[in-house]
Amino acid sequence: MYGRGKLTLGKLKERYKRLNTDYEGFLFIAPACLLIFIFGIFPVFYTLYISLFKWRIKRGAFLGLANYGELFGSYGILLLLAAAVMAVIGGTLLLNGREKRREKNHSSPLRGLLIGGKAAQAAGWIGLILLLPLIYSRGDKKLLDSLRVTIWYSLGTVPFQLLFGLTLSIMLNREFKGRQAFRVIYLLPYVVPSVAAATVFERLFSLRPESFANQVVQSLGKAPLQWLQEPKGLLTLWFGWGTGESYLQTWLQGPSLALATIMIFNWWVFAGYYALIFSNGLSQIPTQLYDAAKVDGAGFWTTLRNITIPMLSPTTFFLTMLGIIGTFKAFNQIYILRNPAARGATDPLSIQIFFTFFRKSRFGYASAMALILFAIVLALTVLQQRLMSKDVHYGD
Amino acid sequence: MEIKPKRKLTEVLFLAALLLGAFVALMPFLYMVANSLKTYGETVTRVSSNPFSPRFWPRKLQWNNYLTIIRDDNMGHYFSNSLIIALITVSGIIATSTLAAYGFSKMRFPGRDRIFTVLLVTLMIPETVLLIPNFLIISSLRWVDRLAALTVPFMGSAFFIFFLRQFFKQIPDALMEAAKIDGASHLTILVRIMVPLIRAPLFTVFFLAFNGSWNALQWPMVVTQSDRWRPISVAVAKYVTEAGPETQLRMASAMVALAPILVIFLIAQKQITEAITNTGMKG
Incomplete structure (x- = not known):
């Protein structure tokens, strides 16, 4: 069959490849x-399409970027925002390019790229911060409120x-003895369906004086609190801050007591889970390090600060990014x-x-909001990947 | 080596802190159990923040609270809906993910690694972004309020393909080559040789996927309009946010909603704690 012609290495490779290709793999x-x-x-692109229309259950008029304009206040603000974001991204790309070139050629410092990159980044960030009050006063207050x-x-x-x-x-x-029992108990809040757990917390932190949380508060000699029904910020409640209408004032209020209660729920759910992931990290630290520290006479806190925490930094980083991205995706417990x-x-x-989608049936507008959420999560994920590839490991 | 007194003290302190942590973790569960068995009057007047006080617990166990939510509030129906939805979804996930993971790790075809990378990118997309277009897709298929809407969209999972692929990669190719020489097809190799070798990871997939399906709220809320296929997560969410049922009934419904997960977790606690530690997620 294959007798004709000279058998070369190239032909052999070719034949090997052909024999080893399973087109059946596509079926799998x-x-x-x-x-x-x-x-x-496909839905990601579909969302983009929907966001360009007035779409209430059925598709309506083509709006172009009007949904985005309504979110941010005006087309002008949208343009400035795009410019600021581009400046940050462009600056970062310049700095990256400089790093790459420096690796190839050690002699040139490429100062122009350094200054240009840093300047673009700084201008972008300052622009973004200056735009926020404008977006808050002209655009949809819900957008910046929910981001806050x-x-x-x-x-x-x-x-x-x-x-x-x-x-x-x-x-x-x-x-x-009993270590596994502790692990199981600590993981319980994380494993259990969040709908059920949140149902319990809704009662524990009810505003009624007989609720669990208010029993504790009253036993400390304080008046019962509104908990999940308290829109006032913690800093407003404690110091009377942030009573004005401007964007800065909304920050001075601090998180609402209602949000703080949801945070407590989050602690309860995740503390044990974080503990488990940390113990996985701890078990990977070489014991020789601890032995060496012991020989040097290092105490508990010195060992913790100089060995445990630096060696755990990859785990800490993983959990931090997971936590931040998780708060952007959080739904069940808050609902x-x-x-x-x-x-x-x-x-x-x-x-x-x-x-916006389910109650108000504004599909187009909600899609535009969803794409902003996607952009933020995407940016955070890219940031995570970049930082991961740099050395977060082992501090040295 | 003798134990120094100072060391013994830290041991005691450590244990005390661990016990405190366990107490905090368990408290809400104790509250749920205790209050699900109280009368309405007891949930208001017989209260305590201390589980060791008798006032924390009911005077007489009111099992009929459970009867009430199962009979009058239809929780039994929602429970079986959730069970059916979860089992169908999980079967689908296991079938498609095992096939794909085998394809991506043990078979060679053009574009294989590029397709896999594209799949991995989808892991970053938040569920909320897909909600509206997927609802429109499901509507145009006329699947709203039908079982297919609650199961089919979840049956393809990049995460589980990625997860299983790692285990397939650890299995030496020699095993496969031997079977191939004997004339076995890929499907035979997968079912007869590979699957028995990855039983433990498959159980992990089962648990994580079951948990994910059982816990899903946003999507089922959007695609169920009647009681027909409404799962228990949506039923409980509606129950506690829309109507004003009494505390003991809310707690009983929470209990029903978490029972199956609790049972599976306690039976297979060793594998599950390991699975969650290693994958960093619960589905």
Whole structure:
């Protein structure tokens, strides 16, 4: 069959490749790929299409970018915003390009690229910050309000969960009887369906004087609180800050007590999960390091600061990014725990999108909001990938 | 080596802190169980923030609370809906993901790795972004309020393909080559040789996918308009946010909604704690 012609290495490779190609493979991946394409990839482009229309259940008039204009206030603001974002991205690309060229050629410092890149980044960020009050006063207040909720939610959950998780994992990091029982108990809040768990918390933190939380508050000699139904910010409640209408004032209010209650729910759900992921990280630290520290006479805190925490930095980083991205995607627990009395003070973008779509039937406008959410999550994921590829490892 | 007194003290402190953590983790569950068995009057007047106090618990166990939510509020129907939806979705996920993971790791065809990368990118997309277009797709298929809408869109999962592919890659090709020489087809190799070798990861997929389906709220809320296929997550969410049922009934419904997950978790706690630690997620 193959007797004709000279048998060269190239031909052999060719033949090997042909014999080893399984076109049947397409059949194996087809069901999954088809489903993922129809319900996971195509919809992203479809959302973009929907966002360009007035679309209330049925498709209406073509609006171009008007939905985005309504969100941000005007086409002018939209243009400035796009310019600011482009400046940040462009600046970053310039700096990246400089790094790459420097690796190839050590002698040239490429100062122009450095200054240009940094300047573009700085101008972009300053532009973004200056635009915020303008977007708040001209555009849809819900957009920036919900982003502020999300940022408070991240700040009020991730650092605390890291702290609780790390503490628990250090204590769990020894061989002792009943260790697995603790792991199971700590993981319970995370594993259990969030709808059910949130239903319980909704009662624990009810405003009624007989609720669990108010029992605790009263036993400390304080008056019962409104918890999930309190729209006022913590800083307003404590110091009377942030009573004005301007955008800066909304930040001075701090997170609402209602949102803080949802944060407590988050701590409860994630502390044990963080502990488990941390103990996985702890078990990978070489014991020789601890032995060496012991020989040097290092105590518990020195070892913690100089060995444990630096060695755990990849885990900490993973959990931080997971937590931040998670707050942007959070839905179930907030849907259950939110109360109309809190007047939106607990609602992140995901909830706003859902109500704009589901209750108000504004499909086009909600799609535009959804794409903004997507852009933010995408930016965070790209940031995570970039930081991961740089050295977050092992501090040295 | 003798134990120094200072060391013993830290041991005690550590254990105390661990117990405190366990207490905080369990408290809401105790509250749920206790209040699901109280009378309405007891949920208002017989209260305590201390689970060791008798006032935390009911005087007499009111099992008929469960009867009430199952009979009058239809929770039994929603529960079986959820079970059917979860089992169908999980079967679909396991079938498509095993096939695809095998294809992506053990078979050679043009564009294989590029297609896989595209699949991985979809993991970044938030569910809310897909909600509106998918609703329109489901509407145009006339699937709204039908079982297919609750199961089919979830049956393809890039995450589970990625997860299973790692295990297939660890299985040496020699095993496959031997079977091939004997004339076995890829499907035979997959079912007869590979699947028995990846039983543990398949269980992980089962648990994570079951949990994900059981816990889903946003999508089922959008595509169910009647009670016919409404799952328990949506039913409980409607129950507690729209109507004003009494505390003991809310707690009983929460109990029903988390029971199956709790049972699976407690039976297979060893595998599941390991699976979650290793994958970093629960589905």
